[in-house]
Amino acid sequence: SDTQKGYGFIRAEDGSDVFIHAKDLGEQYMLKIGAKVNYDTVDKGHERGLDAVHVSGPGVVLKTESLRAFFYDIGIEMDEDLYEALRTENIATTDDLLRCSYEDLTDLGFG
Secondary structure: OOOOOOEEEOOOOOOOEEEEEEHHHHOOEOOOOOOOOOEEOOOOOOOOOOOOEEEEEEEEEHHHHHHHHHHOOOOOOOOEEEEEEEHHHOOHHHHHHHOOOOOHHHHOOOO
């Protein structure tokens, strides 16, 4: 996907490419390259083929700026070490972050 332009393609299980636009993810989210996502498709009549909508799953992650805001709200300054630790522990999806407690973060050595 092209994060600068705000669009890209998801490789479907059948090998075809499905168009995805950032507006269909929400401004706080992005796709994690190579991670699985769930989605519905719609035909909007474009030459590019089907569009992905209702995208969810482990491949939909918060953008770095959103992660920083999330941790700021709970009193933790996010630096590169925290960012990498979260990614290493697969704490990257919205659901992961919602389940993440202050104790979980301090167990990782932050806070």
